[in-house]
Amino acid sequence: MTRPSGRGPRLGIRPVLVAALAAVLVGSGALSAALTVGGPDARPAAPEAKILPAFLTVPPTASGPNPFPMGAAASAVIGQQNLSSGSSGVGPANLSLPEKVAFDPYGDLFVVDGQNNRVLGYAPPLTTGMKAFVALGQVNLTAHVGGVTNRTSLWEPDGLAFDARGDLWVADTGNSRIVEFLPPFKTDAKANVVLGQLSFTSRSAATTASGLRDPAGIAFDAAGDLFVADPGNNRVLEFHPPLINGMGASVVIGQSSATAGGPGTSATNLSSPEGVAVGPEGDLWVADAGNSRVLEFVPSGLGFVTGMAATLVLGQLSFTTTNERLPYGLGAPWDVGLDLAGDLWVADAGTPNRVVEYRPPFVGNETPAVAIGQSTFSGSAAGTSQTLLRQPRGVAFDGSGDLWVSDSLNSRALEFIPATFSVGFAETGLASGTTWSVTLGGLYAASNGAGVLFPALNGSYPFSVGAVSGYTESPGSGTVVVNGTSVSVAIAFTPTILGLPPAVFWPVVSALLALVAIVEAVLLLRRRPKRARPLVPSATGGPSSPSAGTAPPPPAP
Secondary structure, three states: OOOOOOHHHHHOOHHHHHHHHHHHHHHOOOOOOOOOOOOHHHOOOOOOEEEOOOOEOOOOOEOOOOOOOOOOOOOEEEOOOOOOOOOOOOOOOOOOOEEEEEEOOOOOEEEEEHHHOEEEEEOOOOOOOOOOOEEEOOOOOOOOOOOOOOOOOOOOOOOEEEOOOOOEEEEEHHHOEEEEEOOOOOOOOOOOEEEOOOOOOOOOOOOOOOOOOOOOOEEEOOOOOEEEEEHHHOEEEEEOOOOOOOOOOOEEEOOOOOOOOOOOOOOOOOOOEEEEEEOOOOOEEEEEHHHOEEEEEOOEOOEOOOOOOOOEEEOOOOOOOOOOOOOOOOOOEEEEEEOOOOOEEEEEOOOOOEEEEEOOOOOOOOOOOEEEOOOOOOOOOOOOOOOOOOOEEEEEEOOOOOEEEEEHHHOEEEEEOOOEEEEEEEEEOOOOOOOEEEEEOOEEEEEOOOEEEEEEEOEEEEEEEOOOOOEEEEOOEEEEEEOOOOEEEEEEEEEOEOOEOHHHHHHHHHHHHHHHHHHHHHHHHHHOOOOOOOEEOOOOOOOOEEOOOOOOOOOOO
16 A cells, blocks of 8 residues: 655745745845945945036025135235235226125126226126226226216216116216116116106206215115115115106105205114115115114015114114224224125225124124124224225125125225035945935035035035935935035945845845745645554454544445
8 A cells, every 4th residue: 555645745845945044144134245236346446526616605594604704815806906006097907996896697797986987897707907898987998087967977976786687777976866777888888767867967966855965875676676875865765666767766764754864863864874785585774874883674564664763773782872882883884785695794984994794683783793804803904905905885795605895995896705615425335337416505416426526605505315226325315514614424325126225125025935934834734634544454354444434445346
C-alpha cells in the first residue's frame, strides 16, 4: 500500500519564507544601497554653482540686520573725477550745489543741479566722473543760464519726481512753479504742464490754492496724487489728478487754509518744509527743516484733509520743541526717502552733515539706526572724502538698493552700496548631474552640481527647495537670516521607491511579506491530509480488515 505523502504541500511555503527573509535583510539596509541609482559616491569632486547676476534686494520677510554699516564709505561719485575732490563746475561731468536726486523707471539717475539751473540725466552703468546724457532747463550741456521764465528754462530748481507713466516733474524754485517734462528726454526740451502759475511765462509767488512760493521737494503716491513741499508758504500741497495747467491744490497740510502761510511749531504747523515722501501704506513724510524734525501724516478714510495733525515726530522730543540735540536731534532735514524694506532715510543738511536711517515700527523721537557721513551719532564733522559729507540735500535708492546722496556743498552725488553676503545651498544624496533648484526670497536658481549660490543683503528671507522626482528633500523650506556673514544651508536628498523613502518602503514590504508567509502557513496546516489507520487482523483468521471506523475495501471485480 502506498503511504500518503505531504512533500508537495510543504514545498509551497519555501519560496515565501525565502522572500520574507530577503525582505528583512533588505529592510535592515543590507540591499538598499545597491538599489539606489548613482549614490552619493557618484558626486563630482568640485561642486558646480549657479550664481545669480544680481543680489537679493526684495524686501525681507522681517526687519533684519542693517544692510549699511555706520559711517559707510561711498563707492562712486558723480560730478567729480574722484572721491576726494569737491569743486563746482559747468559741463556734462560737473555739478554745482546739487539738490534732490531720483531714478526713472529705466534706472537713469537724474540730479537737480541747482546753481547751474538744470536737471542732468545719467544713463547706467553709473561710474565715477561720467558725463550726463541730457540737460533739462538749458540749451546744451555747458550752459547754465538762470533768471529766465519760459517752457525750456529752469531757475534754481530743487526737487524732482517721476509719475507712474515716467513723466518727470521738477520743482522750479526760482520761478515758483512745478513743470512736467515728457520722455524721451532731450536737452532744451519744452515743459508740458505748469503748476503754481497760470502760464509758462509768469513767475509770481502767491499764497493761494493755485499759487506757490519757492517750492522744493515733490513726490507722488500710488493714486497719482502729487505732493509739493512749499517752504515759502510753510505748507505741503496735494494735487489730485488729472494735473493740468494752473490748477488748484485740493488739500493744504501745515496751514488751516489755502491762504494762510505763517510758520509754526505744532502737530498742525510747518516751518520751511523742504522734502516729502510717501510710504508704502500711503502715509506722508515731511522734512520740516525749519523745525529740525520729520513729521508723519497718516490719511484717514477720507484721505488727507486740510489742517490735519501729524501723528509722529522724529528728531524732537515733542511736536512743540525744536532744541533736541544729538544723537536724537536733527539739524536741518532737507529730504526724506524710503528704501525697499520701508526704512526711512533723512538727508540732514544741518550741522550734523549726515544721512540717517530710521527703521519701522516707527516711534516718536526714536534713535536712528545708522548714520552715513559720520562714524558716530554724535559726530558732526564736514569733509570731502569717501566717508564724509558737506550739507547733503537729497536721498534716493536705485533698483539694486544702492543709496544715492546729493552732497551739495561738495558739488557731487555719491553712491553707497549695501554690504552683500553669500547664501549658499549645498546638496547631498542626488545622483550626479541631477538638476535641482532653490527659491530664496522670490528669486530662483538651479544647478546640476552640488551648490546653489545667492548674493544677498542683510535680512531675513524665506526659502523653498524644488521637488526632484525620486527623492525627498530635507529641509524642504525654511528661513535664512543674513547678519553680517555668509550663510550655508545643507539640503539632504533621500532616494524614494514608489514615492516612499527606503527607510519606510522596505519595512513595509518586509511586514507585508511576513504576513503573507504567516497566512500561507496557516492555510497549509488546514489543508494537511488525515493519517491512515493501521490494519487489524481478522478474528476468524481471514483477511485483515480495517480497524473500526474504517470503510471496507471495494469488492474485487
